Amino acid sequence: MTKRKGKAKASALQIIAPERGELYSIAVMTKKFFPYTHLSFADIEARVKKDVKYLAARAGGQTVGYIDYSPGEPAKIWGLAVLEEWRGKGIGEALFSRALDEVRKAGAKKVEIITTTDNAPALRLYAKHGFEYDRPYGNQLPGKEVVVMSKELIKATKAK
Ligand SMILES: CC(C)(COP(=O)(O)OP(=O)(O)OC[C@H]1O[C@@H](n2cnc3c(N)ncnc32)[C@H](O)[C@@H]1OP(=O)(O)O)[C@@H](O)C(=O)NCCC(=O)NCCS
Numbered sequence: 001m002t003k004r005k006g007k008a009k010a011s012a013l014q015i016i017a018p019e020r021g022e023l024y025s026i027a028v029m030t031k032k033f034f035p036y037t038h039l040s041f042a043d044i045e046a047r048v049k050k051d052v053k054y055l056a057a058r059a060g061g062q063t064v065g066y067i068d069y070s071p072g073e074p075a076k077i078w079g080l081a082v083l084e085e086w087r088g089k090g091i092g093e094a095l096f097s098r099a100l101d102e103v104r105k106a107g108a109k110k111v112e113i114i115t116t117t118d119n120a121p122a123l124r125l126y127a128k129h130g131f132e133y134d135r136p137y138g139n140q141l142p143g144k145e146v147v148v149m150s151k152e153l154i155k156a157t158k159a160k
Pocket of ligand 1: 033079080081082083086087088089090091092093094114115116119120121122124125128
Protein backbone atom coordinates (compact mmCIF):
# COMPACT_ATOMS: atom_id res chain seq x y z
CA MET A 1 0.00 0.00 0.00
CA THR A 2 1.16 3.56 -0.73
CA LYS A 3 3.07 5.20 2.12
CA ARG A 4 0.77 7.86 3.50
CA LYS A 5 2.73 9.86 6.08
CA GLY A 6 4.27 13.15 5.02
CA LYS A 7 2.88 12.96 1.52
CA ALA A 8 3.96 15.68 -0.89
CA LYS A 9 1.36 17.20 -3.18
CA ALA A 10 1.96 16.73 -6.90
CA SER A 11 3.21 20.08 -8.16
CA ALA A 12 1.91 21.58 -11.41
CA LEU A 13 -0.99 19.17 -11.45
CA GLN A 14 -3.54 19.81 -14.18
CA ILE A 15 -6.99 18.26 -14.40
CA ILE A 16 -8.07 18.50 -18.03
CA ALA A 17 -10.54 17.16 -20.57
CA PRO A 18 -8.36 14.62 -22.40
CA GLU A 19 -7.39 14.88 -26.04
CA ARG A 20 -6.72 11.80 -28.19
CA GLY A 21 -3.18 11.20 -26.87
CA GLU A 22 -4.36 11.37 -23.28
CA LEU A 23 -7.25 9.05 -24.11
CA TYR A 24 -4.68 6.52 -25.25
CA SER A 25 -2.90 6.73 -21.87
CA ILE A 26 -6.30 6.41 -20.20
CA ALA A 27 -7.01 3.26 -22.23
CA VAL A 28 -3.70 1.78 -21.02
CA MET A 29 -4.61 2.59 -17.39
CA THR A 30 -8.11 1.20 -17.83
CA LYS A 31 -6.70 -2.07 -19.10
CA LYS A 32 -4.18 -2.20 -16.25
CA PHE A 33 -6.41 -1.27 -13.31
CA PHE A 34 -9.84 -2.40 -14.55
CA PRO A 35 -9.10 -5.32 -16.95
CA TYR A 36 -12.52 -6.85 -16.26
CA THR A 37 -14.21 -3.92 -18.06
CA HIS A 38 -12.63 -5.10 -21.37
CA LEU A 39 -12.71 -1.51 -22.64
CA SER A 40 -10.48 -0.93 -25.66
CA PHE A 41 -9.23 2.44 -26.91
CA ALA A 42 -12.01 2.39 -29.53
CA ASP A 43 -14.60 1.66 -26.82
CA ILE A 44 -13.33 4.61 -24.80
CA GLU A 45 -13.48 6.91 -27.81
CA ALA A 46 -17.06 5.73 -28.41
CA ARG A 47 -17.96 6.37 -24.76
CA VAL A 48 -16.63 9.93 -25.05
CA LYS A 49 -18.77 10.49 -28.16
CA LYS A 50 -21.80 9.35 -26.17
CA ASP A 51 -22.44 10.58 -22.65
CA VAL A 52 -19.35 9.52 -20.68
CA LYS A 53 -17.04 12.33 -19.55
CA TYR A 54 -13.36 11.76 -18.93
CA LEU A 55 -10.92 13.91 -16.97
CA ALA A 56 -7.18 13.33 -17.13
CA ALA A 57 -4.59 14.29 -14.52
CA ARG A 58 -1.34 15.60 -15.99
CA ALA A 59 1.82 15.96 -13.94
CA GLY A 60 5.51 15.69 -14.77
CA GLY A 61 4.70 15.96 -18.49
CA GLN A 62 2.58 12.81 -18.56
CA THR A 63 -0.92 11.53 -17.95
CA VAL A 64 -0.83 10.10 -14.43
CA GLY A 65 -4.48 9.44 -13.65
CA TYR A 66 -8.04 9.72 -14.83
CA ILE A 67 -11.66 9.59 -13.81
CA ASP A 68 -14.74 8.91 -15.95
CA TYR A 69 -18.33 9.70 -15.09
CA SER A 70 -21.81 10.21 -16.50
CA PRO A 71 -23.76 13.24 -15.24
CA GLY A 72 -27.34 11.77 -15.44
CA GLU A 73 -29.63 11.05 -12.48
CA PRO A 74 -28.19 9.50 -10.53
CA ALA A 75 -24.80 10.60 -11.78
CA LYS A 76 -22.32 7.72 -11.98
CA ILE A 77 -18.61 7.67 -11.47
CA TRP A 78 -17.22 4.70 -13.38
CA GLY A 79 -13.49 4.59 -12.81
CA LEU A 80 -10.78 6.46 -10.94
CA ALA A 81 -7.12 5.53 -11.13
CA VAL A 82 -3.71 7.06 -10.49
CA LEU A 83 -0.42 5.48 -11.59
CA GLU A 84 1.25 3.75 -8.61
CA GLU A 85 4.29 6.04 -8.52
CA TRP A 86 2.02 9.12 -8.39
CA ARG A 87 -0.26 7.95 -5.59
CA GLY A 88 -0.47 9.62 -2.20
CA LYS A 89 0.03 13.11 -3.67
CA GLY A 90 -3.55 14.35 -3.81
CA ILE A 91 -4.18 13.43 -7.46
CA GLY A 92 -7.04 11.00 -6.77
CA GLU A 93 -8.58 13.62 -4.50
CA ALA A 94 -8.25 16.33 -7.19
CA LEU A 95 -9.85 14.12 -9.87
CA PHE A 96 -12.65 12.96 -7.59
CA SER A 97 -13.49 16.48 -6.30
CA ARG A 98 -13.53 17.85 -9.83
CA ALA A 99 -15.86 15.09 -11.09
CA LEU A 100 -18.19 15.71 -8.13
CA ASP A 101 -18.21 19.45 -8.90
CA GLU A 102 -19.03 18.73 -12.54
CA VAL A 103 -21.97 16.41 -11.81
CA ARG A 104 -23.26 18.84 -9.18
CA LYS A 105 -23.07 21.69 -11.72
CA ALA A 106 -24.93 19.47 -14.22
CA GLY A 107 -27.76 19.28 -11.67
CA ALA A 108 -27.42 15.73 -10.32
CA LYS A 109 -29.10 15.18 -6.96
CA LYS A 110 -27.40 11.87 -6.29
CA VAL A 111 -24.12 10.34 -7.36
CA GLU A 112 -23.14 6.66 -7.28
CA ILE A 113 -19.86 4.83 -7.47
CA ILE A 114 -19.07 1.15 -7.62
CA THR A 115 -16.22 -0.30 -5.62
CA THR A 116 -15.07 -3.43 -3.83
CA THR A 117 -15.08 -3.70 -0.04
CA ASP A 118 -11.36 -4.61 0.01
CA ASN A 119 -10.25 -1.33 -1.62
CA ALA A 120 -9.17 0.62 1.47
CA PRO A 121 -7.76 3.71 -0.33
CA ALA A 122 -10.89 4.11 -2.47
CA LEU A 123 -13.28 3.48 0.44
CA ARG A 124 -11.50 6.05 2.56
CA LEU A 125 -11.55 8.64 -0.23
CA TYR A 126 -15.26 8.12 -0.87
CA ALA A 127 -16.15 8.12 2.85
CA LYS A 128 -14.19 11.35 3.25
CA HIS A 129 -16.51 12.89 0.67
CA GLY A 130 -19.63 11.66 2.48
CA PHE A 131 -20.36 8.55 0.38
CA GLU A 132 -22.14 5.73 2.17
CA TYR A 133 -22.92 2.10 1.40
CA ASP A 134 -26.01 2.00 -0.84
CA ARG A 135 -26.57 -1.60 -2.06
CA PRO A 136 -24.78 -4.71 -3.27
CA TYR A 137 -23.80 -4.63 -6.94
CA GLY A 138 -23.83 -8.36 -7.60
CA ASN A 139 -21.18 -10.99 -8.19
CA GLN A 140 -19.32 -9.34 -11.06
CA LEU A 141 -15.87 -10.05 -9.61
CA PRO A 142 -15.38 -13.57 -8.27
CA GLY A 143 -14.09 -13.56 -4.68
CA LYS A 144 -14.81 -9.87 -4.17
CA GLU A 145 -17.74 -8.03 -2.66
CA VAL A 146 -18.82 -5.37 -5.16
CA VAL A 147 -20.97 -2.57 -3.76
CA VAL A 148 -22.58 0.68 -4.82
CA MET A 149 -21.75 3.68 -2.65
CA SER A 150 -23.73 6.87 -3.03
CA LYS A 151 -24.09 10.42 -1.88
CA GLU A 152 -27.01 12.83 -2.00
CA LEU A 153 -25.73 16.06 -3.51
CA ILE A 154 -28.77 18.16 -2.75
CA LYS A 155 -30.56 17.54 0.50
CA ALA A 156 -34.34 17.70 0.18
CA THR A 157 -35.63 20.82 1.95
CA LYS A 158 -38.45 20.24 4.43
CA ALA A 159 -41.87 21.59 3.45
CA LYS A 160 -43.03 24.31 5.85
C1 LIG B 1 -7.88 5.17 -5.08
C2 LIG B 1 -6.76 5.98 -5.75
C3 LIG B 1 -7.33 6.59 -7.03
C4 LIG B 1 -6.33 7.11 -4.81
O1 LIG B 1 -5.47 7.97 -5.52
P1 LIG B 1 -4.31 8.85 -4.80
O2 LIG B 1 -3.86 9.86 -5.77
O3 LIG B 1 -3.29 7.98 -4.22
O4 LIG B 1 -5.16 9.53 -3.62
P2 LIG B 1 -4.82 10.89 -2.85
O5 LIG B 1 -3.37 11.02 -2.60
O6 LIG B 1 -5.47 12.02 -3.58
O7 LIG B 1 -5.57 10.66 -1.47
C5 LIG B 1 -6.94 11.01 -1.35
C6 LIG B 1 -7.57 10.22 -0.24
O8 LIG B 1 -7.65 8.84 -0.60
C7 LIG B 1 -7.49 8.04 0.56
N1 LIG B 1 -6.26 7.26 0.40
C8 LIG B 1 -5.33 7.40 -0.57
N2 LIG B 1 -4.34 6.48 -0.42
C9 LIG B 1 -4.68 5.75 0.66
C10 LIG B 1 -4.07 4.66 1.32
N3 LIG B 1 -2.94 4.12 0.88
N4 LIG B 1 -4.69 4.14 2.41
C11 LIG B 1 -5.85 4.66 2.85
N5 LIG B 1 -6.48 5.69 2.26
C12 LIG B 1 -5.89 6.25 1.18
C13 LIG B 1 -7.40 9.02 1.71
O9 LIG B 1 -8.71 9.30 2.18
C14 LIG B 1 -6.83 10.24 1.06
O10 LIG B 1 -7.10 11.44 1.72
P3 LIG B 1 -6.34 11.82 3.10
O11 LIG B 1 -4.88 11.61 2.83
O12 LIG B 1 -6.72 13.23 3.31
O13 LIG B 1 -6.90 10.88 4.11
C15 LIG B 1 -5.52 5.10 -6.07
O14 LIG B 1 -5.16 4.37 -4.90
C16 LIG B 1 -5.69 4.11 -7.23
O15 LIG B 1 -5.52 4.47 -8.41
N6 LIG B 1 -6.02 2.85 -6.92
C17 LIG B 1 -6.13 1.80 -7.99
C18 LIG B 1 -7.38 1.96 -8.81
C19 LIG B 1 -8.60 1.88 -7.92
O16 LIG B 1 -8.75 0.98 -7.13
N7 LIG B 1 -9.52 2.87 -8.11
C20 LIG B 1 -10.77 2.93 -7.38
C21 LIG B 1 -11.79 2.10 -8.10
S1 LIG B 1 -13.33 2.03 -7.17
